[in-house]
Amino acid sequence: MSDTLSVLAVALVCVTTVVVGGLGLRLSRRTSDFYVAGRTVSPRLNASAISGEYLSAASFLGVAGLIYDQGVDLLWLPVGYTLGYLVLLVMVAAPMRRSGAYTLPDFAEARLGSVLVRRLAAVLVVAIGWMYLVPQFQGAALALALVTGAPQWVGSLLVAVVVAVAVGAGGMRSITFVQAMQYWIKLTCLAVPAFVLLALWMRSGGGVPTVREGWWEPFAARSPDDHPYYRTFSMMLALCLGTMGLPHVLVRFYTNPDGVAARRTTVSVVALLGVFYLWPPVYAVLGRLHLPSLPEGVRSDTIVIQLPGRVVDGVGGDVLTAMLAGGAFAALLSTASGLAMSVTGVLHQEFLRPRLARLTGGDAFGFGGFRLAAVGAVVVPFVVARFVEQIGIATTVGFAFSLAAATFAPLLILGVWWRRLSRAGAVAGLIFGSVASTAAAVTTYFGGPLGGWGEALLANPAAWCTPLAFASAVVVSLATPGSVPRDTGRLMVRLHTPERVHLARSRVPD
Amino acid sequence: MSPTFHVPTAVVVAGAMVLLGLGLWAAGRGRRRGFLSTVDRVTYSTLHTASLASRHLADGLTPESASAAGKHLLAILGATSVAVCDSAGLLSWTGPGDHHAGEAHDHAAATRTSGAPTVLGSDVITCADPDCPIRAAVTAPLLADEKVVGTLTAYAPTASAGLARATGELARWVSAELDVAELGRARTRAMEAELRALRAQISPHFIYNSLGAIASFVRTDPERARELLLEFADFTRYALRQGGPFTTLAEELRNVERYLVLEQARFGERLQVSLLVAPEVLPVRVPYLAVQPLVENAVRHGLASKEGVGHVTITASDQGSEAEISVDDDGVGASPESVQRILDGQSRADSVGLGNVDARLRQVYGDEFGLVVETAVGAGTKVSFRVPKYAPGVHSD
Numbered sequence: 001m002s003d004t005l006s007v008l009a010v011a012l013v014c015v016t017t018v019v020v021g022g023l024g025l026r027l028s029r030r031t032s033d034f035y036v037a038g039r040t041v042s043p044r045l046n047a048s049a050i051s052g053e054y055l056s057a058a059s060f061l062g063v064a065g066l067i068y069d070q071g072v073d074l075l076w077l078p079v080g081y082t083l084g085y086l087v088l089l090v091m092v093a094a095p096m097r098r099s100g101a102y103t104l105p106d107f108a109e110a111r112l113g114s115v116l117v118r119r120l121a122a123v124l125v126v127a128i129g130w131m132y133l134v135p136q137f138q139g140a141a142l143a144l145a146l147v148t149g150a151p152q153w154v155g156s157l158l159v160a161v162v163v164a165v166a167v168g169a170g171g172m173r174s175i176t177f178v179q180a181m182q183y184w185i186k187l188t189c190l191a192v193p194a195f196v197l198l199a200l201w202m203r204s205g206g207g208v209p210t211v212r213e214g215w216w217e218p219f220a221a222r223s224p225d226d227h228p229y230y231r232t233f234s235m236m237l238a239l240c241l242g243t244m245g246l247p248h249v250l251v252r253f254y255t256n257p258d259g260v261a262a263r264r265t266t267v268s269v270v271a272l273l274g275v276f277y278l279w280p281p282v283y284a285v286l287g288r289l290h291l292p293s294l295p296e297g298v299r300s301d302t303i304v305i306q307l308p309g310r311v312v313d314g315v316g317g318d319v320l321t322a323m324l325a326g327g328a329f330a331a332l333l334s335t336a337s338g339l340a341m342s343v344t345g346v347l348h349q350e351f352l353r354p355r356l357a358r359l360t361g362g363d364a365f366g367f368g369g370f371r372l373a374a375v376g377a378v379v380v381p382f383v384v385a386r387f388v389e390q391i392g393i394a395t396t397v398g399f400a401f402s403l404a405a406a407t408f409a410p411l412l413i414l415g416v417w418w419r420r421l422s423r424a425g426a427v428a429g430l431i432f433g434s435v436a437s438t439a440a441a442v443t444t445y446f447g448g449p450l451g452g453w454g455e456a457l458l459a460n461p462a463a464w465c466t467p468l469a470f471a472s473a474v475v476v477s478l479a480t481p482g483s484v485p486r487d488t489g490r491l492m493v494r495l496h497t498p499e500r501v502h503l504a505r506s507r508v509p510d
Numbered sequence: 511m512s513p514t515f516h517v518p519t520a521v522v523v524a525g526a527m528v529l530l531g532l533g534l535w536a537a538g539r540g541r542r543r544g545f546l547s548t549v550d551r552v553t554y555s556t557l558h559t560a561s562l563a564s565r566h567l568a569d570g571l572t573p574e575s576a577s578a579a580g581k582h583l584l585a586i587l588g589a590t591s592v593a594v595c596d597s598a599g600l601l602s603w604t605g606p607g608d609h610h611a612g613e614a615h616d617h618a619a620a621t622r623t624s625g626a627p628t629v630l631g632s633d634v635i636t637c638a639d640p641d642c643p644i645r646a647a648v649t650a651p652l653l654a655d656e657k658v659v660g661t662l663t664a665y666a667p668t669a670s671a672g673l674a675r676a677t678g679e680l681a682r683w684v685s686a687e688l689d690v691a692e693l694g695r696a697r698t699r700a701m702e703a704e705l706r707a708l709r710a711q712i713s714p715h716f717i718y719n720s721l722g723a724i725a726s727f728v729r730t731d732p733e734r735a736r737e738l739l740l741e742f743a744d745f746t747r748y749a750l751r752q753g754g755p756f757t758t759l760a761e762e763l764r765n766v767e768r769y770l771v772l773e774q775a776r777f778g779e780r781l782q783v784s785l786l787v788a789p790e791v792l793p794v795r796v797p798y799l800a801v802q803p804l805v806e807n808a809v810r811h812g813l814a815s816k817e818g819v820g821h822v823t824i825t826a827s828d829q830g831s832e833a834e835i836s837v838d839d840d841g842v843g844a845s846p847e848s849v850q851r852i853l854d855g856q857s858r859a860d861s862v863g864l865g866n867v868d869a870r871l872r873q874v875y876g877d878e879f880g881l882v883v884e885t886a887v888g889a890g891t892k893v894s895f896r897v898p899k900y901a902p903g904v905h906s907d
Contacts, residue, residue, distance in 0.1 A: 370829070
């Protein structure tokens, strides 16, 4: 019974995504009531779309699981996920929109006029996108296996296929509507069961979970070797600065008509994310109460989906479980399709189109190359997700954030606010940041436990990788004033002048 | 199935692959070297240096371009120093002995007036410093359009015949590069002129017909006539505006909308219009007046000569990093050959700027972004184009 309902819910989410994605364009009008200005995407709609795309399986399943496992210390995670948008709002939202860049490589080229920086940025976008996609596929496998008992690969394959079809079929024609809808699906699917569970908890007279010592403390050491303050600080830094470097976030800001709308959108995003993150802790605490221990081999990521079945008997529990499964799938699908879309765009534009054009003698326009890129964008992380041992969803996402914070944050912040950033400096920042944080991730993943500070530094690399990247970018820029782009001044004026100010087109008399 | 992943094995295999790759690469490199004779290698390196210099010369003759190209020119000549001057003064000095930089413009004076190469010996070029290697100069003219626009002076301890010859040849090559740069600028100017021409080219038929239609409402429906006149004023203001060559798709579509309101006043129910616009692409920048001529073409050639109701569909869709805009009509169509002639600019038929829009799109975004026309006689016409959401140098302000 539970299986059938859950499968139905998952199928419903998948079908809605594809159908609304394909048909959104059909909302047409006749000239008599057509006003273009009224049809630009409003900041609020766009904010829903950004939130919908941003709230991934890591938020829907992972946060509750981590808090359940390791205590309220992990509440820092949702704080950081939201704070990232505050930094984005203050530092880059409006100037970024005014730059006219659609992707991060575009910004690199607009700001520095260098093909090398553009290429590096493109490679990093693909790397971060894939890194972020792997846990989405793993989360899909987890969620579907749990609610239906299907083999692990079925869930990953389902998400991979739906995403590839949706992206390849026409680039998700009305992606803004789809993603905005996904946000409200996710919020409903998470909040309604939470309300029911809370009501039942109140009726049964409350009850406080028995937890191990330190579970309720904000900075609790998990082991003698743990450095809670460093770990938290590094994680917060990664989340604060990493958000602006996520490829699927920036793309959505392009839809804003101007810088002011970009700022308004960001404020709404912070509010929407705040509302969403109220709920995962509810599941974690109630999970501790009703499921004091998980059976061997069951991951804490599953706590959200397991909880209703444990608390509510009969059909009620099945319906709530199905809702959560559907919501988890919505989370997976929206994030995965947004990421796949960005990765596909970069793969196509930077790597595939030039090659195809050469192969076919400059005759390679059309949509074939884009479809090929869409398949590539999905297949690689799918294969990696299948053959790499599963680590916690939030951990992999954490590394993606660290990499973004150590590479794109210096490029964007210095690019927007520092006139003396040179091409060589930007290249140095990107290379130092990416090599350092990749090395840390690889050592943590493949190397054995190091213990002590070494392990702490490698497990949370953002606190030293990001300053390293900033420092190398600044030092190299100061050392190579010759490679500062010539029209930096003019570009800076364009990035920072509000649209309502009309710059006088004055000309220096000859 | 449970994947087994033995880390040490994987590391060893990956390491071996990397070593093998490096080895093959090094071997390939070594062999490629071996096929070249010394003469070949010198030729290639000279050509390479020349190509580096030509990249800078594409900007024309400016202090920046001259000093950037100077070091490559010096490498080709093998002289001690190189000076580039234009008619007003020194543009760049490359190499040692820059205390002579102030005199370089005077050294070139004879060449500037005569247009012939000159050789100056140590009798003219004097220096208090006994170690200074600058004792002789060879000056050759840089010509553009048969006129002397600058000079190239090579300084060396002695003026050999070889240096004189090399300087002359190099100056001729630089002149050719400057001509190419001038050609590029001329093409840009022509494109700008063409854009200005298109701007003024609101078709007279349209003005005449609109005013006629408005006049017919003045008595029967003065309120509507007033609205139409205001639309007409806004339309002309947009079409004749002064400003950058780009605008947003939203602005462009708003102008199309004004245009269609005026056309509907004339055609009434005969003209049916649908717009299918994905809101995501409205902020995309497009060349100014890129869509309106296509719509005008659809209305005039697709519908005006047809009996009964005609439909025009304007679609703007999101395609990832690009946006596609297409204008569809179910009118009389045209033969592909005649459309080909219009796009090639061979036909002077009143095609309302199709060829111009095509040329501007290609110039801004590259050849793969031109107009795509799908048509046949009696089968309607579909004109579409794609624009990348971001292209370097394209911004509306």
